[in-house]
Amino acid sequence: MFLPHTDADREAMLRTIGVKKIKDLFEGLPGEHLFPELDLPPGVAEMEALAELQHIADANETTGELISFLGAGAYNHYSPAVVDSILRRGEFYTAYTPYQPEISQGTLQAIFEYQSMIVALTGMDVSNASHYDGATAVAEAVNMAYHNFRGKRTKVILSPGLHPHYRETVHTYTVDSNILLEGEETPLDSGPEALIPLIDDNTALVAVQYPDFFGRIHRFRELIEAAHQAGALVAVHVNPLALGLLEPPGDFGADIVTGEGQSLGIPLSFGGPYLGIFATRQQYVRKMAGRIVGETQDARCQRGFVLTLSTREQHIRREKATSNICTNQGLMALAAAIYMSLLGKNGLRQVAELNFHKAHYAAAQIATLDGFELVYDEPFFNEFTVRCPRPVAEINEELLSYDILGGYDLGQTRAGLENHMLIAVTEMVSREQIDIFVDALAEVAHD
Amino acid sequence: MTDLSTSLKIEPTVFELSSPGRQGHSFPELDVPHAEIPKSLLRDDLPLPELAEVDVARHFTRLSQLNHGVDTGFYPLGSCTMKYNPKINEATSRLPGFANIHPLQPIETVQGAIGLMFELQEWLKEISGFAGITLQPAAGAHGELTGVLIMRAYHRARGDDRRVKMLIPDSAHGTNPASSAMSGLEIVEIPSDTRGNIDLAALRAECDETLAGIMITNPNTLGLFDENLRQVCDCVHEAGGLVYGDGANFNAIMGISRPADCGVDVLHFNLHKTFSTPHGGGGPGSGPVGVTDELAAFLPGPIAAIVEEGDDEEPPLYGLVTPEKSIGRIKAFHGHFGVMTRAYTYIMMLGGEGLRAASEHAVLNANYLQARLRDTYKIPYDRICMHEFVAEGHWEDAPDIHALDISKRLMDFGFHPPTNYFPLIVPEALMIEPTETESKETLDAFADALIQIAEEARTQPDLLQTAPHRTPVGRLDEVKAARELVLCCWLPEK
Numbered sequence: 003m004f005l006p007h008t009d010a011d012r013e014a015m016l017r018t019i020g021v022k023k024i025k026d027l028f029e030g031l032p033g034e035h036l037f038p039e040l041d042l043p044p045g046v047a048e049m050e051a052l053a054e055l056q057h058i059a060d061a062n063e064t065t066g067e068l069i070s071f072l073g074a075g076a077y078n079h080y081s082p083a084v085v086d087s088i089l090r091r092g093e094f095y096t097a098y099t100p101y102q103p104e105i106s107q108g109t110l111q112a113i114f115e116y117q118s119m120i121v122a123l124t125g126m127d128v129s130n131a132s133h134y135d136g137a138t139a140v141a142e143a144v145n146m147a148y149h150n151f152r153g154k155r156t157k158v159i160l161s162p163g164l165h166p167h168y169r170e171t172v173h174t175y176t177v178d179s180n181i182l183l184e185g186e187e188t189p190l191d192s193g194p195e196a197l198i199p200l201i202d203d204n205t206a207l208v209a210v211q212y213p214d215f216f217g218r219i220h221r222f223r224e225l226i227e228a229a230h231q232a233g234a235l236v237a238v239h240v241n242p243l244a245l246g247l248l249e250p251p252g253d254f255g256a257d258i259v260t261g262e263g264q265s266l267g268i269p270l271s272f273g274g275p276y277l278g279i280f281a282t283r284q285q286y287v288r289k290m291a292g293r294i295v296g297e298t299q300d301a302r303c304q305r306g307f308v309l310t311l312s313t314r315e316q317h318i319r320r321e322k323a324t325s326n327i328c329t330n331q332g333l334m335a336l337a338a339a340i341y342m343s344l345l346g347k348n349g350l351r352q353v354a355e356l357n358f359h360k361a362h363y364a365a366a367q368i369a370t371l372d373g374f375e376l377v378y379d380e381p382f383f384n385e386f387t388v389r390c391p392r393p394v395a396e397i398n399e400e401l402l403s404y405d406i407l408g409g410y411d412l413g414q415t416r417a418g419l420e421n422h423m424l425i426a427v428t429e430m431v432s433r434e435q436i437d438i439f440v441d442a443l444a445e446v447a448h449d
Numbered sequence: 450m451t452d453l454s455t456s457l458k459i460e461p462t463v464f465e466l467s468s469p470g471r472q473g474h475s476f477p478e479l480d481v482p483h484a485e486i487p488k489s490l491l492r493d494d495l496p497l498p499e500l501a502e503v504d505v506a507r508h509f510t511r512l513s514q515l516n517h518g519v520d521t522g523f524y525p526l527g528s529c530t531m532k533y534n535p536k537i538n539e540a541t542s543r544l545p546g547f548a549n550i551h552p553l554q555p556i557e558t559v560q561g562a563i564g565l566m567f568e569l570q571e572w573l574k575e576i577s578g579f580a581g582i583t584l585q586p587a588a589g590a591h592g593e594l595t596g597v598l599i600m601r602a603y604h605r606a607r608g609d610d611r612r613v614k615m616l617i618p619d620s621a622h623g624t625n626p627a628s629s630a631m632s633g634l635e636i637v638e639i640p641s642d643t644r645g646n647i648d649l650a651a652l653r654a655e656c657d658e659t660l661a662g663i664m665i666t667n668p669n670t671l672g673l674f675d676e677n678l679r680q681v682c683d684c685v686h687e688a689g690g691l692v693y694g695d696g697a698n699f700n701a702i703m704g705i706s707r708p709a710d711c712g713v714d715v716l717h718f719n720l721h722k723t724f725s726t727p728h729g730g731g732g733p734g735s736g737p738v739g740v741t742d743e744l745a746a747f748l749p750g751p752i753a754a755i756v757e758e759g760d761d762e763e764p765p766l767y768g769l770v771t772p773e774k775s776i777g778r779i780k781a782f783h784g785h786f787g788v789m790t791r792a793y794t795y796i797m798m799l800g801g802e803g804l805r806a807a808s809e810h811a812v813l814n815a816n817y818l819q820a821r822l823r824d825t826y827k828i829p830y831d832r833i834c835m836h837e838f839v840a841e842g843h844w845e846d847a848p849d850i851h852a853l854d855i856s857k858r859l860m861d862f863g864f865h866p867p868t869n870y871f872p873l874i875v876p877e878a879l880m881i882e883p884t885e886t887e888s889k890e891t892l893d894a895f896a897d898a899l900i901q902i903a904e905e906a907r908t909q910p911d912l913l914q915t916a917p918h919r920t921p922v923g924r925l926d927e928v929k930a931a932r933e934l935v936l937c938c939w940l941p942e943k
């Protein structure tokens with residue numbers, strides 16, 4: 003399948019090579035188990051494959067069928083039709099990393115524009131072309147900070163407000179290093195200041211999240227000042243959509259901004275592919291991992307774009323590279339670039355406001371219910387934590403019979419958070435649907 | 450041959466196209482009461498561009514036209530397996546039942562998705578011979594890091610803390626040493642012998658009690674199946690080390706040779722290469738990792754599994770589990786599901802026979818091109834190759850011509866150049882991987898172009914040195930880019 007060869011082609015080609023049959027090309031292969039029979043289902047035609055995949059897809063209940071209040075790092079947002087229509091252009095999606103700039107200006111300029119819009123959004127100086135996702139972007143921030151101090155500072159402070167998957171990923175990445183991870187056990191309700199006593203002259207990085215995993219918007223000025231006084235770097239992990247409204251981390255002193263870019267027009271797709279955002283200050287640009295596109299000129303004195311600063315990267319520096327990353331999330335960065343261009347200055351604020359107001363409406367309604375209580379006093383964006391009168395798993399099971407996808411069960415992540423639900427409200431739900439949710443919560447409050 | 454230079458003009462950036470007051474997308478009116486937003490939290494300004502929808506659609510369409518992709522022409526980029534990406538993959542991965550599901554939904558509501566992951570794991574096991582698979586890694590390099598962390602965890606679990614040395618052949622891809630270094634290993638480079646195999650004597654000399662393992666690529670980056678593979682694996686195993694396989698070149702061996710049968714312990718796949726999910730202009734990829742039985746307990750979670758057996762009436766219940774000695778999570782959620790659905794579609798359509806035919810024809814195409822070019826270009830390791838081969842882009846009687854000039858000139862013929870300057874052990878490398886989806890006509894046109902360029906190298910060298918001539922932009926100044934570092938459009942001062 004997908005082979006253009008005719009019998010005559012094969013014959014002529016084999017003759018040119020000087021062998022009789024295709025099998026002869028494998029003559030010299032060592033090993034006893036050559037040409038194994040693969041026990042796979044026999045191949046099928048396109049229409050059969052589509053029918054089968056449709057059947058599998060139908061076994062899933064989607065956010066189109068359910069009213070979704072599930073977030074926790076992946077959000078149900080609207081992606082304008084333009085985004086996918088451009089992503090389907092073969093010139094974009096069937097190309098690879100733009101190693102040959104003269105025939106890759108489309109990809110290169112789109113990434114350059116992506117970098118520029120990330121810089122605008124975060125208030126930082128430079129952005130790379132992407133990481134795999136929010137979690138690996140945080141892990142790369144830890145690596146960058148550690149190498150920034152040439153391994154002489156070994157402490158990294160992780161806020162307990164960082165997404166648990168991100169913290170777990172950092173643990174996995176650093177297990178064989180001498181990096182010490184601290185801070186995750188600080189009390190949840192004491193805010194970022196609780197991390198300050200941990201900062202010392204062995205601290206390479208303090209990593210926080212904005213809004214944090216529990217939805218809270220913290221102020222980091224004091225923490226960042228303390229970190230900088232000790233000579234440490236600070237990484238702020240963002241939901242880029244929230245930056246449509248919120249003060250950008252560049253304005254309050256962040257050294258690194260990482261983010262999960264899924265909220266910029268990328269479908270939920272059961273967890274990936276998403277988009278790892280990474281931006282930093284100009285002074286650290288050579289320490290940053292990943293591809294970077296820069297502007298230059300061609301032989302005809304026209305503006306053009308190329309991959310640059312590649313002496314940081316694995317294909318040049320090998321074991322001394324800033325990271326092993328090679329293939330990144332090119333098409334997802336393109337999606338985000340299209341999304342940000344479409345919405346622009348006002349559209350991004352508008353969608354951020356919709357999220358903010360709807361989430362606050364939902365929170366206010368839920369807070370009036372018997373047995374439900376908003377846990378934190380801090381301001382929030384589109385997600386908030388609610389203490390429920392019953393285990394969240396039980397509530398969610400009952401909500402499903404109302405065609406509602408309930409919030410995330412925080413009891414899975416940390417002791418003391420049993421019966422805590424993390425509720426996300428985006429522009430995708432209407433007031434009516436919020437009301438249905440609130441009524442359903444009232445009904446399922448007690449068993 | 451497309452002449453892009455006359456039909457297209459340099460495209461302004463989105464910032465240059467911006468006009469205050471435009472907005473390319475609008476949302477429904479707010480249907481809930483206004484909540485108070487604390488002023489102190491708000492940003493002053495958001496310096497994003499402002500464009501109408503038509504501006505954005507045209508801008509990115511025009512940008513796309515400045516690209517060469519598999520859909521526009523031959524793309525023999527060695528080591529990258531730029532095969533045709535079936536359009537049906539794009540349709541299936543976008544089915545609402547796949548695109549619109551949340552990774553943290555209750556498992557009862559996503560049985561189709563987890564079941565698909567489970568089956569893909571089973572298929573990859575069958576194709577590779579491994580006992581366990583994780584689909585979580587995001588790309589090949591991420592799979593390498595995962596695999597190396599598994600190797601380290603295995604040694605540590607046996608109380609063996611001395612194993613800090615990773616052997617890496619000099620032909621290896623840069624991600625191999627970079628991945629090993631990221632997990633804190635010391636790298637020792639192993640030379641290749643005159644036939645392009647791993648040098649056994651050099652290998653033996655490094656096989657001691659500090660050996661964590663070796664990272665091999667088979668077929669290797671010269672496109673050659675290592676004739677000493679068994680001895681290499683045995684030697685490493687006898688010293689207590691493990692063998693990591695870089696599966697970037699799996700397109701040569703589907704249904705032909707299974708890495709686990711050859712003695713490989715851990716291997717990553719590149720679904721974006723071998724299994725035809727597109728490359729996306731530089732990702733997203735997907736880098737599942739397969740391991741032997743002995744290592745399966747160390748795989749990162751979550752892994753799709755049957756958590757309740759089915760029977761005649763009920764299908765099994767699929768769930769996501771984390772192995773007992775897992776190295777932990779390697780990224781958020783479950784991996785690039787949208788890439789998995791594409792690979793699943795591809796494997797389903799081809800079946801076992803089709804996969805083998807794909808590999809056989811990939812090898813046929815590479816050997817045909819090698820045969821057509823052998824008299825014109827030096828092939829330093831000249832024997833039957835697998836899915837790719839490496840030629841030298843340099844001649845003694847054309848001393849000023851380099852591989853890069855040949856590559857740039859190829860663009861004038863409408864072809865994407867081969868991989869340049871990799872592997873490092875071949876001077877002026879041109880690494881050519883045609884893939885199975887290209888016809889004899891395309892291969893002939895490409896060979897003819899390379900033969901003509903070889904002629905031009907002697908007769909009109911400046912034609913090569915100033916190439917390309919027919920692309921939207923001419924040769925770009927990479928030194929200027931690195932010196933001046935303009936990494937972002939002009940934005941208003943804060």
Ligand SMILES: Cc1ncc(COP(=O)(O)O)c(C=O)c1O
Binds near residue numbers: 527528529589590666
């Ligand atoms: C031989 C080899 N190994 C590893 C990689 C890295 O894979 P990825 O780019 O998917 O991270 C590549 C990719 O180009 C490769 O060619």
